[in-house]
Amino acid sequence: MYAMQCFNIPVCILNEIERLCRNFFWGQRKEEKKLAWVAWDRMYAAKKDGGLGMRDMKAFNKALLAKQAWRILNNTSSLMVKTLKNKYFPNSEFMDAKVGF
Structure with missing residues (x-):
């Protein structure tokens, strides 16, 4: 999980x-x-x-990823969000971030 x-x-x-x-x-x-x-x-x-x-594994995987996205969008002051933002999308917002590394 x-x-x-x-x-x-x-x-x-x-x-x-x-x-x-x-x-x-x-x-x-x-x-x-x-x-x-x-x-x-x-x-x-x-x-x-x-x-x-x-559980349908495909739907469950999408639901868990959506839950993480919701946390990123709503808990902007948490350490997890700050860390992810600095590493993966430092110059943009979460919804504008590009997929890939």
């Missing part, structure tokens, strides 16, 4: 994490195929809606 708060994780890695979760949940081993009693999309549904409350 920490890495997801700091980096936009590549989709191929997030897909692999979801694949591992599916294999763990349904008990598949190597090439063995088991019956999936619930559709994977249904597992993403909230528990109150009859789902299992599992």
Whole structure:
């Protein structure tokens, strides 16, 4: 989760994490195929809606990055924001910063 708060994780890695979760949940081993009693999309549904409350890794990664952006925009006096500003966007505001190093 920490890495997801700091980096936009590549989709191929997030897909692999979801694949591992599916294999763990349904008990598949190597090439063995088991019956999936619930559709994977249904597992993403909230528990109150009859789902299992599992997270969509792509959406979760975006949400954590958006939370960090919100903190940067709203807590301008924090040490984290000052440090990031000095390192990554010293001559501009956060929303005007260029992507890349």
